[in-house]
Amino acid sequence: MRGAKSKPFYVGVDVGGTKILTGVFDASLKLLGAVKMKTRAEEGAEAVLDRIESSVREVVAEQGLRMADVRAVGLGVPGVVRRGRVVCATNLGWTDLPIIQIMKRRLRRPVFADNDCNLFALGVHTVEFKGRPRHLLGVFLGTGIGGGIIIDGKLHVGFTQGAGEFGLLILDRTRPKTGFGIRGTFETLASRKGMHWRLCQEIAKGGKTVLTTELGRRLQGLRSRHLLQAWDDRDALVRRVVREVAQDVGLAVASLISAFGPEYVVLGGGVMEALKEPMLPIIRKTAAQHVLPGTLTGVKIVTSKMGDAGGITGAAVWARSQVSA
Amino acid sequence: MRGAKSKPFYVGVDVGGTKILTGVFDASLKLLGAVKMKTRAEEGAEAVLDRIESSVREVVAEQGLRMADVRAVGLGVPGVVRRGRVVCATNLGWTDLPIIQIMKRRLRRPVFADNDCNLFALGVHTVEFKGRPRHLLGVFLGTGIGGGIIIDGKLHVGFTQGAGEFGLLILDRTRPKTGFGIRGTFETLASRKGMHWRLCQEIAKGGKTVLTTELGRRLQGLRSRHLLQAWDDRDALVRRVVREVAQDVGLAVASLISAFGPEYVVLGGGVMEALKEPMLPIIRKTAAQHVLPGTLTGVKIVTSKMGDAGGITGAAVWARSQVSA
Numbered sequence: 001m002r003g004a005k006s007k008p009f010y011v012g013v014d015v016g017g018t019k020i021l022t023g024v025f026d027a028s029l030k031l032l033g034a035v036k037m038k039t040r041a042e043e044g045a046e047a048v049l050d051r052i053e054s055s056v057r058e059v060v061a062e063q064g065l066r067m068a069d070v071r072a073v074g075l076g077v078p079g080v081v082r083r084g085r086v087v088c089a090t091n092l093g094w095t096d097l098p099i100i101q102i103m104k105r106r107l108r109r110p111v112f113a114d115n116d117c118n119l120f121a122l123g124v125h126t127v128e129f130k131g132r133p134r135h136l137l138g139v140f141l142g143t144g145i146g147g148g149i150i151i152d153g154k155l156h157v158g159f160t161q162g163a164g165e166f167g168l169l170i171l172d173r174t175r176p177k178t179g180f181g182i183r184g185t186f187e188t189l190a191s192r193k194g195m196h197w198r199l200c201q202e203i204a205k206g207g208k209t210v211l212t213t214e215l216g217r218r219l220q221g222l223r224s225r226h227l228l229q230a231w232d233d234r235d236a237l238v239r240r241v242v243r244e245v246a247q248d249v250g251l252a253v254a255s256l257i258s259a260f261g262p263e264y265v266v267l268g269g270g271v272m273e274a275l276k277e278p279m280l281p282i283i284r285k286t287a288a289q290h291v292l293p294g295t296l297t298g299v300k301i302v303t304s305k306m307g308d309a310g311g312i313t314g315a316a317v318w319a320r321s322q323v324s325a
Numbered sequence: 326m327r328g329a330k331s332k333p334f335y336v337g338v339d340v341g342g343t344k345i346l347t348g349v350f351d352a353s354l355k356l357l358g359a360v361k362m363k364t365r366a367e368e369g370a371e372a373v374l375d376r377i378e379s380s381v382r383e384v385v386a387e388q389g390l391r392m393a394d395v396r397a398v399g400l401g402v403p404g405v406v407r408r409g410r411v412v413c414a415t416n417l418g419w420t421d422l423p424i425i426q427i428m429k430r431r432l433r434r435p436v437f438a439d440n441d442c443n444l445f446a447l448g449v450h451t452v453e454f455k456g457r458p459r460h461l462l463g464v465f466l467g468t469g470i471g472g473g474i475i476i477d478g479k480l481h482v483g484f485t486q487g488a489g490e491f492g493l494l495i496l497d498r499t500r501p502k503t504g505f506g507i508r509g510t511f512e513t514l515a516s517r518k519g520m521h522w523r524l525c526q527e528i529a530k531g532g533k534t535v536l537t538t539e540l541g542r543r544l545q546g547l548r549s550r551h552l553l554q555a556w557d558d559r560d561a562l563v564r565r566v567v568r569e570v571a572q573d574v575g576l577a578v579a580s581l582i583s584a585f586g587p588e589y590v591v592l593g594g595g596v597m598e599a600l601k602e603p604m605l606p607i608i609r610k611t612a613a614q615h616v617l618p619g620t621l622t623g624v625k626i627v628t629s630k631m632g633d634a635g636g637i638t639g640a641a642v643w644a645r646s647q648v649s650a
Contacts, residue, residue: 080619135484151477152477160622163584167583168580168584170576170579170580170615171496252495255493259488259491259494260488261482261483261485292413296485297485
């Protein structure tokens, strides 16, 4: 079997708020194997860095490879990454962490890091779309909302190194008080946190939903799968909120198309994966109503088929591009 | 004098909703002379094309040049320009006009055309900023709102050829009914048309302003200079509306910085030129409050000093780049 894999190998790590996913890829970016661990960010950065290190060593060993066979390691981090440092990663509780320096010392391999959504967009562009679209935007709806930008076939991070923070688009100048994030942003309105807030608002006003039976009135531990289940159970409140959120996503997608003029808008993340069927038609319809006539000709608004693999693939693509640049 | 001008020459035309401005430039993009004409779009496309032609011939003749001395002509058009055709220019009432073909035949010189705000951004980037910033956004507040994008030092028009339509950013998902444009967009809220609508709403609710004395209750013929005059006269209603509009501009600028990560956001257009002093500090403050911490480090939010010359300069830059590409 070993002979079928083309050298050199790359490791991609997606450091999420709840889990660390790590995959090893061959030179043609074929995923050979992956491991998943809980992040447990509450145990502190050092413990998380330990787990990243052991996940890399484990996935490599599982393929019968040695660390010396790994040409480079890519890390996707949910935050702002600048010049090798994690400036700020809210969900991990990290600030100003020199992650590249630390992981290089631990792994003794070249290490590269960037924002997780940037790398997801890069992975989707390179592998799912074979690098063909010149201009592609990735919009990822999960606990929060992030994005990534491909312009002229390349990842665009801008002067600030933080381009693609689509969750920060202001969608509501009346700035409703959600109690988290920056008021009026796309993220506070349409992320899973935003959906949670919307549902709780409705419940407080007397709205009824099957979700309270399992999760209580404050919907603690609400996940995308709960929303899908309630949708499938024809829960009227959840259906209304999901539709309203899809409209807001459509407004944000319209803004992004007017601003960037992309060929593809690729939607991903846990919320989209669970609720693609009800949400995608509404997103497309709302986007079409809010751009100039003719703007959407040839523009594709689609969901990614890569799922969890997008993040680790993008991280491996990034690592490969950095050592072969 | 003629010897001081460096050959070849370029002509830039800014076809606006109210006026046509035409300038002739030498090879180093020095503006040698300009002429201004009324557009009178209501007389139809043919009449406007006549005026564009005669304005080009006039400005060239005024410099003692012949048309043969002109290497190329650039046209900035307030609308969507794709493959040499004006797909749609609302303020001119044009749809699907093959402007390049027509003007080439009339002028017998190479002609290039693009969206006026794209070219304005290009002019500002090339001449005012000497081409230095890698990533720059132009935001132009006038009768409407438009924008232009420089990424990696080059004009970005995207797959749709219509990137930079920042006036279409959705800023208010509650979509107030303004009676023009697409509801909830930046343009309907913060352009001069948007300010007119806001003031009329307030007057209808019993608000008082000095503007009604000159312009009547419907504020017909409201221009930026009226707003400036009322601001200087300490008109309370105008001051409040201008401040609210500046906040909305700040929200849009925040969104653009989060999305694009530019080094410069350059504000221009008639509204900004008239109301820079009260508006710019509010725009900067609001933008800073609505981006992730640290995002604004090194980012400059400024106004262009080019005024009307920006559009014709950008058109000449575009023409020059197309013939020397």
